[in-house]
Amino acid sequence: MHPDPLDLIRQGYAALDAWEAGFGAVEAHPSLGVDADRLGAAVEEYLGRLTAPPRGETPGMYPFGHPRYAGQMLKPPHPVALAAYAIAARINPNNHALDGGPPTSEMEKEVVAGLAAMFGFASPLGHLTGGGTVANLEALFIAREETGGKAVAVSREGHFTHARMAGVLDVDCAVVASDDAGRMDLDALEDVLRRGDVGTVVLTAATTGLGAVDPIAEAIPLCRRYGARVHVDAAYGGFFRLLADAADAPVGFPAEHFRAIAEADSVVVDPHKHGLQPYGCGAVLFADPAVGRHYRHDSPYTYFTSTDLHLGEISLECSRPGAAAGALWLTLKALPLASDDGLGPILAAGLRAARAFYGEVRASEHLAPILAPETDIVVYAPEADTLDRLDARSAAVFQQAMDDPDDPVFVGLYRLGADRLRRRFPALGGDAPAARVLRSVLMKPEHEAWATRLVARLDGLAGPLGG
Numbered sequence: 160m161h162p163d164p165l166d167l168i169r170q171g172y173a174a175l176d177a178w179e180a181g182f183g184a185v186e187a188h189p190s191l192g193v194d195a196d197r198l199g200a201a202v203e204e205y206l207g208r209l210t211a212p213p214r215g216e217t218p219g220m221y222p223f224g225h226p227r228y229a230g231q232m233l234k235p236p237h238p239v240a241l242a243a244y245a246i247a248a249r250i251n252p253n254n255h256a257l258d259g260g261p262p263t264s265e266m267e268k269e270v271v272a273g274l275a276a277m278f279g280f281a282s283p284l285g286h287l288t289g290g291g292t293v294a295n296l297e298a299l300f301i302a303r304e305e306t307g308g309k310a311v312a313v314s315r316e317g318h319f320t321h322a323r324m325a326g327v328l329d330v331d332c333a334v335v336a337s338d339d340a341g342r343m344d345l346d347a348l349e350d351v352l353r354r355g356d357v358g359t360v361v362l363t364a365a366t367t368g369l370g371a372v373d374p375i376a377e378a379i380p381l382c383r384r385y386g387a388r389v390h391v392d393a394a395y396g397g398f399f400r401l402l403a404d405a406a407d408a409p410v411g412f413p414a415e416h417f418r419a420i421a422e423a424d425s426v427v428v429d430p431h432k433h434g435l436q437p438y439g440c441g442a443v444l445f446a447d448p449a450v451g452r453h454y455r456h457d458s459p460y461t462y463f464t465s466t467d468l469h470l471g472e473i474s475l476e477c478s479r480p481g482a483a484a485g486a487l488w489l490t491l492k493a494l495p496l497a498s499d500d501g502l503g504p505i506l507a508a509g510l511r512a513a514r515a516f517y518g519e520v521r522a523s524e525h526l527a528p529i530l531a532p533e534t535d536i537v538v539y540a541p542e543a544d545t546l547d548r549l550d551a552r553s554a555a556v557f558q559q560a561m562d563d564p565d566d567p568v569f570v571g572l573y574r575l576g577a578d579r580l581r582r583r584f585p586a587l588g589g590d591a592p593a594a595r596v597l598r599s600v601l602m603k604p605e606h607e608a609w610a611t612r613l614v615a616r617l618d619g620l621a622g623p624l625g626g
């Protein structure tokens with residue numbers, strides 16, 4: 160069935176009404192009342208702004224939930240997550256400490272255990288975070304403590320947050336070259352490891368730009384030979400681990416590298432990217448629970464009702480939404496972490512959508528793929544004879560596809576260096592240092608049925624453009 164979130168919220172609010180009634184009736188305080196006319200006008204403006212068309216001088220909202228939208232890594236939460244969040248948010252539990260909301264803290268421990276089991280971490284330590292950035296910061300903070308402040312190495316295609324957070328943590332950050340597929344180059348990694356000052360290597364599964372997966376299965380033994388810690392940034396792609404044991408993995412899906420995450424020291428995954436959650440839900444997991452000692456602190460304000468592990472004791476963030484834990488918990492009850500049930504088939508449809516999209520681009524008249532997708536992101540280019548014209552045409556297709564009021568298609572732009580582009584399109588002339596190409600994130604299962612139609616529309620625009 161396709162649940163109606165309003166039905167679930169009504170059911171939840173009725174249960175909360177009954178629960179609250181048990182404490183005795185409370186009159187709403189007059190100070191909390193609102194002027195009906197003022198509210199009416201404000202709500203009208205609010206809804207008007209949220210539903211303004213994406214064209215015009217001040218861009219309105221893009222339709223992230225519609226298959227026409229294949230731009231960035233954005234999609235609405237599942238109705239179950241939305242309802243669970245709305246229900247718990249009425250109470251507003253704070254998972255900073257167990258007494259900020261015992262049930263949602265328990266749910267957090269349960270979902271963290273589920274995520275850890277997905278990656279194959281046997282006795283992990285971990286918690287939810289506000290997102291992938293903070294989750295990665297925590298992993299690098301623990302790495303700094305464990306390695307005595309040695310440098311971090313990350314591929315050129317890794318998320319920019321790692322270099323920035325290395326700066327925050329005051330450790331050096333070495334950038335490792337990547338290959339044309341966007342994966343870390345292992346020879347370049349070994350060169351960096353040989354220097355002897357790198358304590359932690361960040362591997363990415365999958366990259367935010369190309370959806371590429373670093374060669375984790377080979378990189379981890381290499382890192383171990385040099386005594387380096389391994390952190391896997393699977394903020395975007397972590398949930399694809401569910402598909403790594405399936406017999407019928409799609410073409411090009413690097414199952415062995417997802418399986419190898421089990422050998423890492425820490426991993427980050429964002430339930431608010433592929434886990435169907437509203438924003439505000441990342442997760443960090445550590446293979447060795449003993450690293451919890453680095454978080455040690457005393458708070459005079461909070462921990463007073465339990466001697467059990469407080470999530471606030473193993474987190475850099477203090478207040479965190481218990482509603483986020485509740486939403487993820489209910490979602491994973493309804494859509495379990497499995498390959499053939501729940502989340503697995505949703506992710507598998509995205510992988511198939513990307514392969515269908517890639518196939519259509521290859522077969523199209525005026526578009527060409529840059530590389531075959533490993534996960535669910537496709538990068539492709541309109542035909543052009545020079546770097547400047549490629550850049551201008553990509554921008555024009557992007558804009559015209561979005562601006563058509565009758566048949567809009569939303570894609571993204573991605574900048575690639577001239578050398579990389581010339582290795583793919585040797586005839587490309589011009590001396591610009593880089594050019595933008597087109598990029599689509601096929602992260603909704605509905606994209607599978609829309610791939611042909613989306614590419615046909617983009618191909619039509621790529622063709623007749625002048626210049």
Ligand SMILES: *Cc1c(COP(=O)(O)O)cnc(C)c1O
Nearest residue numbers: 290291292318367392394395429
């Ligand atoms: C999205 C992303 C991040 C940052 O996570 P946020 O949830 O946006 O803070 C880090 N690394 C990768 C690979 C990502 O895709």
